Amino acid sequence: MSLDTATVRRVASLARIRVEEDELPRLQSELNGILGWIEQLQAVNTDGVEPMAGGGTQALRLREDRVTDGGIQQQVLANAPDAGPEGAAVFFSVPKVVE
Amino acid sequence: MTAPTDFTIAEARTALAKRELSATELTQAHLLTIEALNPRLNAYITVTPEVALQQAKAADAALAKGEAGPLTGIPLAIKDLFCTAGTRTTAASKILGNFVPPYESTVTANLLRDGAVFLGKANLDEFAMGSSNATSAFGGVENPWKRTGDDTVLVPGGSSGGSAAAVAARLALGATATDTGGSIRQPAAFCGIAGIKPTYGRVSRFGTVAFASSLDQAGPMARTVEDCAILLGSMAGFDPKDSTSAQMAVPDFAAACARGVKGLRIGIPKEYRVPGMPAEIEALWQQGIAMLKDAGAEPVEISLPHTQYALPTYYIVAPAEASSNLARYDGVRFGLREEGSDLKDLYERTRRAGFGDEVRRRILIGTYVLSAGYYDAYYLKAQKVRALIKRDFDEAWGKVDAILAPATPSAAFGQGEMQDDPVAMYLIDVFTVTANLAGIPGLTVPTGLDSKGLPLGLQILGKPFDEETVFAVGSALERAANFTATPSVRAAA
Numbered sequence: 333m334s335l336d337t338a339t340v341r342r343v344a345s346l347a348r349i350r351v352e353e354d355e356l357p358r359l360q361s362e363l364n365g366i367l368g369w370i371e372q373l374q375a376v377n378t379d380g381v382e383p384m385a386g387g388g389t390q391a392l393r394l395r396e397d398r399v400t401d402g403g404i405q406q407q408v409l410a411n412a413p414d415a416g417p418e419g420a421a422v423f424f425s426v427p428k429v430v431e
Numbered sequence: 432m433t434a435p436t437d438f439t440i441a442e443a444r445t446a447l448a449k450r451e452l453s454a455t456e457l458t459q460a461h462l463l464t465i466e467a468l469n470p471r472l473n474a475y476i477t478v479t480p481e482v483a484l485q486q487a488k489a490a491d492a493a494l495a496k497g498e499a500g501p502l503t504g505i506p507l508a509i510k511d512l513f514c515t516a517g518t519r520t521t522a523a524s525k526i527l528g529n530f531v532p533p534y535e536s537t538v539t540a541n542l543l544r545d546g547a548v549f550l551g552k553a554n555l556d557e558f559a560m561g562s563s564n565a566t567s568a569f570g571g572v573e574n575p576w577k578r579t580g581d582d583t584v585l586v587p588g589g590s591s592g593g594s595a596a597a598v599a600a601r602l603a604l605g606a607t608a609t610d611t612g613g614s615i616r617q618p619a620a621f622c623g624i625a626g627i628k629p630t631y632g633r634v635s636r637f638g639t640v641a642f643a644s645s646l647d648q649a650g651p652m653a654r655t656v657e658d659c660a661i662l663l664g665s666m667a668g669f670d671p672k673d674s675t676s677a678q679m680a681v682p683d684f685a686a687a688c689a690r691g692v693k694g695l696r697i698g699i700p701k702e703y704r705v706p707g708m709p710a711e712i713e714a715l716w717q718q719g720i721a722m723l724k725d726a727g728a729e730p731v732e733i734s735l736p737h738t739q740y741a742l743p744t745y746y747i748v749a750p751a752e753a754s755s756n757l758a759r760y761d762g763v764r765f766g767l768r769e770e771g772s773d774l775k776d777l778y779e780r781t782r783r784a785g786f787g788d789e790v791r792r793r794i795l796i797g798t799y800v801l802s803a804g805y806y807d808a809y810y811l812k813a814q815k816v817r818a819l820i821k822r823d824f825d826e827a828w829g830k831v832d833a834i835l836a837p838a839t840p841s842a843a844f845g846q847g848e849m850q851d852d853p854v855a856m857y858l859i860d861v862f863t864v865t866a867n868l869a870g871i872p873g874l875t876v877p878t879g880l881d882s883k884g885l886p887l888g889l890q891i892l893g894k895p896f897d898e899e900t901v902f903a904v905g906s907a908l909e910r911a912a913n914f915t916a917t918p919s920v921r922a923a924a
């Protein structure tokens with residue numbers, strides 16, 4: 333499987349990463365280099381093998397459904413990009429999304 | 432008397448307990464070394480002298496009252512991937528360049544509970560993605576070791592390159608690090624120090640910037656195996672804030688170092704003899720086998736048949752998880768923001784400006800292998816091969832108690848070498864990546880020098896949650912190898 337320019341552009345859009353037109357050829361060749369190398373996995377017989385999803389063998393723990401945190405609005409907003417020098421943000425702002 | 436910066440952690444604890452020097456003096460000696468050498472080595476992204484001296488003062492007060500903890504007054508470097516409340520945490524990325532966490536990671540909280548002193552935040556590859564520390568947005572790190580008669584700047588390895596260089600050059604007594612595909616064990620080998628990636632679940636991931644969540648595991652680096660055991664004893668333990676944290680007691684790792692290896696069966700995996708491996712690495716491995724045999728262990732040849740597929744498996748699983756984890760960096764709630772014409776444009780410009788080349792490459796690979804139509808061919812396939820790699824180890828544990836293998840296929844290389852071909856760089860992790868995929872512990876021990884005077888390490892792999900045997904074997908190897916060489920760039924003794 334080899335990626336064409338249109339696919340690289342589509343994947344970048346899915347990943348929400350801006351790619352300039354002049355960056356596309358190099359990126360395309362790097363990604364194809366990596367994918368070509370990964371291709372060797374197709375040679376492994378994995379019939380009937382259960383996929384391994386996590387890093388450990390222990391079952392994930394359930395916890396009690398109760399509030400354990402909160403009332404920390406200042407801390408949550410402290411790193412907001414538009415917090416200003418006083419850290420005075422009271423909400424997160426984004427460009428207008430409703431016309 | 433030993434210079435304070437040359438102490439092992441075990442020695443420093445004794446000296447502090449006997450009041451031969453104060454925690455403040457020990458911290459100041461390290462801060463002076465950092466001031467002298469960090470501008471050159473770039474091992475720390477952020478140095479925190481005020482925080483360190485305050486913690487040292489508290490340590491002296493605790494020592495005076497006879498209330499010292501296991502790490503009271505021990506100065507450490509903290510990889511800049513662990514959130515530290517009130518101290519900038521960057522992950523070596525522009526996108527987190529101004530991020531000041533309002534909370535503490537569990538690992539650093541545990542170390543503070545036990546009295547440690549934090550000298551600063553150590554450099555790394557951006558988001559821990561790299562094997563040479565070259566992808567850091569804050570510049571590369573210089574390996575304190577030099578080839579004999581040659582001043583070429585060498586890389587410290589990665590991703591925990593700053594941690595490794597800081598410990599090797601005496602800019603800290605020990606360091607925290609993380610290992611997703613070899614990021615503790617490979618830089619430890621390149622810098623002539625010890626480092627352990629524990630079993631997945633042994634150390635909490637809470638508050639550690641995530642790269643690939645099913646592979647990431649934090650661990651210590653230090654100049655001796657025993658020091659690693661002391662640090663891991665503090666870092667490890669059950670944490671309700673990490674759903675994959677193991678509900679298991681933390682054994683006395685330091686005590687396990689003295690156990691010896693009499694009667695232990697040590698697996699020698701034949702598939703780790705890879706094509707093109709330098710004769711020096713093979714010779715080092717044979718020496719290691721002989722050393723453990725002399726100490727009473729029995730070498731047993733084993734087979735791990737899926738070893739050759741570990742790296743391509745890793746380069747599907749890790750980027751897939753990274754593309755998901757790094758989706759949170761959107762320029763809205765924290766970190767860098769680049770304004771855009773609409774919300775999607777803001778996301779795209781922010782992520783283009785904030786992530787470096789390697790991180791963007793991995794996000795794109797991850798997005799592709801998870802995308803509709805390719806998920807089964809790549810991601811599901813990789814998860815199945817991962818299961819086979821783990822099964823290889825499970826079968827080996829029926830025959831052996833631990834495994835001995837090289838840590839890296841070469842010694843440290845020059846800055847600028849290997850940077851043009853992403854796949855060539857990926858191959859450096861050939862011996863380390865299997866432990867992450869299988870979730871097992873792995874310890875690097877400095878074992879010898881190559882013909883150019885650079886350190887080489889061997890690696891001990893163990894059964895899940897059997898770090899004790901790994902430490903026992905590592906200590907036996909350390910005693911036999913008697914590695915006393917020191918890097919040419921380090922604190923003046």
